[in-house]
Amino acid sequence: MYDFTYHRPKTLADAVNLLKGKDEARPMSGGMTLIPTLKQRLARPSDVIDLGGLKELAGIKVEGNNVVIGGMTRHADVASSADVKAAIPALAHLAGHIGDPQVRNRGTIGGSVANNDPAADYPAAVLALGATVTTNTGKHAADGFFKGLFETALGEGELITSISFPKVEKAAYMKFPNPASRYAMVGVFVAKSASGVRVAVTGAGSCVFRVKAMEDALAKDFSSAAIKDIKIPADGLNSDIHGSAEYRAHLVGVMARRAVDAANK
Amino acid sequence: MTINVAMTVNGKAVSGKVEARTLLVQFLREHLGMTGTHVGCDTSQCGACVVHVDGKSIKSCTLLAVQAEGTKVLTIEGVAESAEKLHPMQEAFRENHALQCGFCTPGMVMSAIDMVKRHNYQLDETTVRRELEGNLCRCTGYHNIVKAILAAAPAMKSAGV
Ligand SMILES: Cc1cc2nc3c(=O)[nH]c(=O)nc-3n(C[C@H](O)[C@H](O)[C@H](O)COP(=O)(O)OP(=O)(O)OC[C@H]3O[C@@H](n4cnc5c(N)ncnc54)[C@H](O)[C@@H]3O)c2cc1C
Numbered sequence: 132m133y134d135f136t137y138h139r140p141k142t143l144a145d146a147v148n149l150l151k152g153k154d155e156a157r158p159m160s161g162g163m164t165l166i167p168t169l170k171q172r173l174a175r176p177s178d179v180i181d182l183g184g185l186k187e188l189a190g191i192k193v194e195g196n197n198v199v200i201g202g203m204t205r206h207a208d209v210a211s212s213a214d215v216k217a218a219i220p221a222l223a224h225l226a227g228h229i230g231d232p233q234v235r236n237r238g239t240i241g242g243s244v245a246n247n248d249p250a251a252d253y254p255a256a257v258l259a260l261g262a263t264v265t266t267n268t269g270k271h272a273a274d275g276f277f278k279g280l281f282e283t284a285l286g287e288g289e290l291i292t293s294i295s296f297p298k299v300e301k302a303a304y305m306k307f308p309n310p311a312s313r314y315a316m317v318g319v320f321v322a323k324s325a326s327g328v329r330v331a332v333t334g335a336g337s338c339v340f341r342v343k344a345m346e347d348a349l350a351k352d353f354s355s356a357a358i359k360d361i362k363i364p365a366d367g368l369n370s371d372i373h374g375s376a377e378y379r380a381h382l383v384g385v386m387a388r389r390a391v392d393a394a395n396k
Numbered sequence: 397m398t399i400n401v402a403m404t405v406n407g408k409a410v411s412g413k414v415e416a417r418t419l420l421v422q423f424l425r426e427h428l429g430m431t432g433t434h435v436g437c438d439t440s441q442c443g444a445c446v447v448h449v450d451g452k453s454i455k456s457c458t459l460l461a462v463q464a465e466g467t468k469v470l471t472i473e474g475v476a477e478s479a480e481k482l483h484p485m486q487e488a489f490r491e492n493h494a495l496q497c498g499f500c501t502p503g504m505v506m507s508a509i510d511m512v513k514r515h516n517y518q519l520d521e522t523t524v525r526r527e528l529e530g531n532l533c534r535c536t537g538y539h540n541i542v543k544a545i546l547a548a549a550p551a552m553k554s555a556g557v
């Protein structure tokens with residue numbers, strides 16, 4: 132790891148100011164992605180701004196029809212939250228299946244969503260539930276937030292402060308984890324609400340995406356049988372030593388059907 | 397950048413000068429000379445480095461020493477009651493032949509103690525295996541590790557630890 136200057140601001144305003152002044156400053160939440168990246172010397176920030184001291188970014192609140200999760204909230208805290216379990220059990224389940232217990236004790240929702248790893252779990256929940264990402268400068272709707280491989284709508288120095296998830300009628304997340312890394316080979320989040328059905332897929336492509344054909348079929352008939360004949364084209368899906376694009380395309384169908392069955396239980 | 401850090405390790409106040417990039421595991425091993433905590437990978441996957449920070453199990457290879465400022469750290473050196481009396485989890489590892497080369501063992505024991513407490517001393521085999529996802533062992537095939545943890549849970553409860 133290259134050395135850097137470390138900062139631990141106490142307020143969001145200080146963190147934003149620290150990021151502004153420096154050319155190569157990087158925020159750090161749980162560090163579960165950033166520190167391994169620094170160890171491999173894949174990044175060389177001049178400054179690391181540790182968001183761990185920002186009390187205003189931690190915690191979970193229920194506000195009306197929404198569950199609002201602070202950016203610094205650890206995966207383990209989302210997984211065990213009585214509020215999340217009651218309002219959106221699929222979200223607690225998803226958080227409880229990220230990585231391993233030690234990763235869940237440090238990793239945060241803000242870091243995960245900002246990082247937008249193509250195989251990360253949270254982006255599927257954000258997109259399928261139609262969540263809103265709040266930052267120090269404004270709000271982003273889920274559609275349009277995830278732009279591509281490790282790319283989001285966040286601007287320079289923009290920090291995720293919280294993510295707001297609307298409650299839905301039914302939802303479930305099914306993940307086929309890579310047996311070594313526990314990241315999703317393919318993960319499918321299915322959500323049914325008054326405004327329709329949303330199906331979001333992670334792990335299969337360069338970035339999380341929705342499957343319109345499945346959403347339309349499920350809006351008419353929310354059962355796994357309704358989507359059993361929908362084929363996902365393998366074109367453009369990830370192909371690597373863990374699995375071919377065709378394999379992943381097939382897994383999307385299997386995981387989507389399992390997710391619908393789980394949501395109906 | 398050099399920074400002064402201070403924390404409590406196994407009940408003792410410690411401090412030192414570190415670089416910003418110094419990992420907690422390096423601080424423990426190289427600055428404090430506590431080599432019980434191991435490093436088995438550079439990808440945050442193996443769990444040989446697991447310690448408890450403020451009661452939670454974490455990978456000390458993926459935490460900067462400065463992030464542990466002001467915290468209470470517990471390492472494998474601090475779990476036994478005394479040099480003569482092992483922690484029930486260590487005792488169970490010994491009784492169940494849960495280690496071969498022993499390289500993964502410190503991290504296994506630290507993760508195991510945390511999982512037993514978090515599950516209120518009640519575990520089944522499936523839970524233990526799932527909870528061990530962050531700890532790799534190249535020798536044992538895990539079977540005896542799982543047995544040891546299942547045996548240690550009631551032993552920890554009756555010992556009140
Ligand atoms: C062994 C292992 C297994 C894992 N398995 C999984 C898995 O199965 N599924 C999964 O989804 N993830 C997995 N992860 C990743 C883990 O969930 C990370 O915690 C997460 O991707 C990043 O969150 P973090 O808080 O650690 O972010 P950090 O590492 O602190 O930051 C990640 C990136 O986001 C930026 N950033 C951080 N916070 C903010 C913010 N508030 N606003 C804007 N930018 C910010 C940072 O600058 C950095 O670029 C795994 C990680 C490890 C080490």
Ligand code: FES
Nearest residue numbers: 436440442443457
């Ligand atoms: S050394 Fe920390 S996880 Fe391998």
Ligand code: FES
Nearest residue numbers: 496498533534535
């Ligand atoms: S006993 Fe050798 S790695 Fe586990």
